[in-house]
Amino acid sequence: MGYEFKINKTIMIIIGFLFLFGIVIQLSRSNYVLQLNTGNEPLHNKIIERTSALSAKEVKAFNEDKFLLIYDPEDSESMALKDNNVKTFEYLRKALEVVPVSNIPDDFTEYKNVIIAFSSLEKVSDMNRLTNYVDQGGKVFFEIRPELTDGLFAIYRKLGIYELGHDFEKIKGIQMDSDLLLKGNQLKIEEGFIVNNSLSVQINEACKVYASSLKGLPLLWSTPYGKGTFMVLNGTMLGDKLNRGLIVGSLSYLNEDFIYPIMNSKVVYIDDFPAPFPEGHNDDIYNDYKRNIASFFREIWWPDIAKVAVKDDVKYTGVLIESYNDRVNGPFEDRIGKETLKIFGRELIKSGGEIGIHGYNHQSLTKDQNQVKELGYRAWGSEKDMAESLKEAKKYFDEIFPNYTLRTYVPPSNILSEEGKKAIKEAIPSIDILASLYVDDEAKVSYIQEYEVGKQFIELPRLSSDYHYSDINKWTIASSATMFGSFSHFIHPDDVLDEERNRGDHWNVLSKQFSQMMHDVKKNYPWMSSMTASESAEILKDYSSAQVFISEKNSKLNVYINHFSGNLDFLLRTDKKIKTAKNCDVEKVSEDRYLVHAKANKLVIQLEGK
Incomplete structure (x- = not known):
């Protein structure tokens, strides 16, 4: 008995679909996808028409709110506080008038707020002018705790204090008792990077407390006085750049309604990636995963990192290293990580991420040996050598991604000289973004940035780092969300191998903490736009202009x-x-x-x- 086998139309369609799907998959795995124009050129070169609500004449006549800051030029703490406020108000796009204590105006009524940025209140000749201003509806913010002098004794009860100690206390850490830092209510910081020199005080029940010490001493409060309000920072922390978010949050709560522009940007960098993975054996990694170092990064680390990106809406900006040699003069060779660049560079791009440049090797672009001696690095002999090494890194990259536009440069160990910047522009003219640090490190050798658009480079600092969900990261995240509406973080693959950086924690701990940090950022700030460094730079252009x-x-x-x-x-x-x-x-x-x-x-x- 014979049977005739027939393939109906539906089966033919399914077979055809599977065939085409297989071709697509193979293409995605092949070098063909690397030839596509997957760079940032269209975004970078788009023409934007900018419009204005006010004419030049209307701007000149516009009666905007003015803030007054009074400082003491003879006091270094006061000068630091003044400078920190000036930059903060630039970001807020609010008018700040700055005057020394010797030149206090007779009338405060034209100012929305008055900021007292000095501690020696006895230098104010007539404190009644200030209290009368508040009594009539004004708002005054004491941004540093006053000295124990007659100037404070004359006014302390009006500040809500009913009991005043005879000495100062050194306070480490802080407890947020409010949402003054966005989504920061009940944030407890125990690490010693926040230090205040504070008055021992008891405050009355009319005061609203926004932050306290870990033992309950009031550190930030406001109190009504007449028709107005006094706000007091019982400490010395607001001169630190790291704490600008607290200045912004305090002003937001001092005033009934407070609006200001933000960047709205979430960026995560992976430094030294793609790069040659270290070869060899690590006892901890082998005991935990039964793999050598290179296999661990390929089979464990990267899948874990990629999973976080999908789960918590993260786009990675990776910055490549060609070699880990210490060569600072030519010839520049050693193309040993080509396959790593090809595989993981493709993965980064396909996931919506970006590839930038970290360097030919990990030698910071500086001719000053003192800047890098503690790191065991070598200083460069000339700007020409720097440029030649970067040209080699560009050739290395172009062999695999010939149509990709490189825009972002991250300095190795966040150290960069002016000669290094010139070398970058000479070697890779398309690079227009520098991403280093916002806050200085302990060694004071890093390239420190503000968010700004310069003539040659867009300065795009990173705000936090590390896999650990540490107190300083929690504080920085809440502070920068309040200040900029942004999150900018970086990690290194080899933090897993460095006992100082991993603090003795294995990858199972580090990965959980990093995942929890990214999860909390998404949960607390789901409105933040996830983007690459290049995309964030375009947002910064809009924000800055x-x-x-x-x-x-x-x-x-x-x-x-x-x-x-x-x-x-x-x-x-x-x-x-x-x-x-x-x-x-x-x-x-x-x-x-x-x-x-x-x-x-x-x-x-x-x-x-x-």
Whole structure:
């Protein structure tokens, strides 16, 4: 008995689909995908038309809120506090007038807030002017605890203090008792990087406490006085760049309604990746995973890191190293990690990430041996040698990714000289982003940045680092979310091997802490836009170029934006409900904060109230 086998149309379609799918998979694994134009060229070269809400004449006539800061030029702490505020207000796009204590104006009524940035209150000739200003509705922020002098004794009860000790206390750590740092309520910092010299005080029940010491001493509070408010920082921490978020949060709570532009950017860097994986054996890795070092990074570390990206909405920016030799003069060779670059570079790009340059090797681009001697590095002999090494790294990269535009450079060990910057521009002209550090390290040798757009480079600092979900990372995350609406973090693959950096923890601990950190960032700030360094640089351009003018009357906020690119976000802190919002999308991101996304160059937000 014979049977005739027939293939129906549906089966033919399925077979055809599987065949095509197989071709696509093979192509994705082949070198063909590496030839595609997967770089950042379209993003980098796009033409943006910027618009302005106000004419030059209207800007000149605009009556914006002014803040006054009073400082003591003879006091180094006061000078540091003054400088930190000046930069903070630049980011906030708010007008800050700065005067020495010897030149205090007779009348404070034109100022929205007065900031006292010095501790010797006896230098104020007439403190009644200040208290009368608050009594009539003004707001004064003491950003440093006063000295125990007659100037404080004359005013301390008006600051909400009913019992004042006779000495100062050295306070390590801090406990947040409010959401003054965005999503930072109950954040407890026990590590010693936050230190305050504080007054021993008891404050009355009318005071609202925002932060305390770990033993309950009030460190930051506000108190009503007449129709206005005093706010007091009982410490000395606000002159530190790391704590700018606390300045912004304090101003946000001192005022009923406080709105300012932010970057809204989440970037995670992997330094030294792609790079040649170390060869050899590590006892801890072998005992935990029965693998040598290179196999561990390929089969354990990278899958774990990639899983975090998918789970917690992270785009990685990897910065490559060609070799780990210590050569600082030619010839520059040793292309030993080509297969690693090909495999993992492709994985980075396919996952939406970016590849940048760390260097030909890990020798920092400086001619100053003193800068790198503690690291065991060698200084370069000339700018020409630096440039030649970078040209070799570019050739090495181009052999695998010939159509990719390199834009981002991360300095090895975050050390970079002016000669090094010139060498970068000569060797790889497409690089226009430098990503180093926002806060200085203990050795004071790093390349320290502010967020800014320069003539040759966009300065895009990293704010936090490490796999550990440490106190300093928790503080930095909350502070930068409040200050910039941003998160910028970096890790190194070989932190796993370095006993000093991993603090004795194995990968099972490090990976869990890193995963928890990324999870909490996503949970607390789900509105933050995940992006690569190049994408974040474009956001920084929009943020930096925008001029913002704000007027407030009868609970109505009018926000005017000049040089508006079509993309700018704000954070608004208010206890009031939002009744209407024109030309913007508003999203509630905490109990009293809103993310405001501008859709035009003039926004109108009507709050409940008058």
